[in-house]
Amino acid sequence: MTEGHAAPAAAGEQGSRNLLLRIVTAMVLAPLAVAIAYAGGWLWTALVTLAAIGLYVEWLTIVGARTPRVVASGAMALAIAGGCLGLGRIDASLAVLAVGLAAVTLLSPTRRHWAAMGFGYAGATQLASVLVRLDQSWGFVALILILLLVWVTDIGGYFAGRGLGGPKLWPRVSPKKTWAGAIGGFVASLVVAGGFAALGLGKAGSLLLLGAVLSIASQLGDLLESAVKRRFGVKDSSHLIPGHGGLMDRLDGYIAAVVLAAILGFLRGGVDGVGRGLMVW
DSSP: OOHHHHHHHHHHHHHHHHHHHHHHHHHHHHHHHHHHHHHOHHHHHHHHHHHHHHHHHHHHHHHTOOOHHHHHHHHHHHHHHHHHHHTTOHHHHHHHHHHHHHHHHHHOSSOHHHHHHHHHHHHHHHHHHHHHHHOTTTHHHHHHHHHHHHHHHHHHHHHHHHHHOOSEEETTTEEEEEHHHHHHHHHHHHHHHHHHHHTTSSOHHHHHHHHHHHHHHHHHHHHHHHHHHHHTTOSOSOSOBTTTBSHHHHHHHHHHHHHHHHHHHHHHHOGGGHHHHHHOO
16 A cells, blocks of 8 residues: 555544544533533533633633633632522622623733633623523523534534535635535534424424524534634644543534523523523514
8 A cells, every 4th residue: 555545544544533532422421411401500500610611711722811810810700600600699690700801801911802702702601501591491491402403513514514525614714614514504403493393392483493593603603713713823722522622612602502592582581581582482
């Protein structure tokens, strides 16, 4: 075998191993996330808060704004806000996040706007994730819908993109993503939304529209993270999750989807009815 033939074969074997590792990791983490989401309460709030702190640190690392005092001030604010959310004090959590944003901005020696964006990115994820689950009647169902929509958008996009190829979606930002992958993920999300409607968990029209909107949001969130990483010449946000990179690499689509979902649910159902606002039309 020539060297030219050996290189593609080795790349193919590496890709297969990476895919297998991604699948195994997802099979462990996804059921764990669903179980904690089902438990809700302090468990879910604690998981979300830890994830938010991890997202914040990864963002600072990517943009080159990671200093001890910036990390400490933002992480402490997110932790205190998580405690407030666990006690049901949404107002207090908002106040803490506002103070945390100001502290991070003032304490950043360089790239202040990037550090502030990172804190806002993490804080919005934390707040939105807790608000969606807070609704005792529809919170878990709404959260599972969001998670499944994000997961199938990612999975459908991956296999459609690899299987069909074709024109690139936005090569300057994400060279591997194709229009076929974007459409494949979008269609997969509609299937999930239709499945929820078939189970009587909402009206078909509203669920299909919600599925479409959140799938697009998820893909835009993925592109946003890719743009930030490309801007600073970073491949992975970290190597925390085997086969997936870092928390930002794994949660970028979820972040955009859950924040948008929380806004829509809040507008329709208020603070205590975000889940119902999403599911009942």
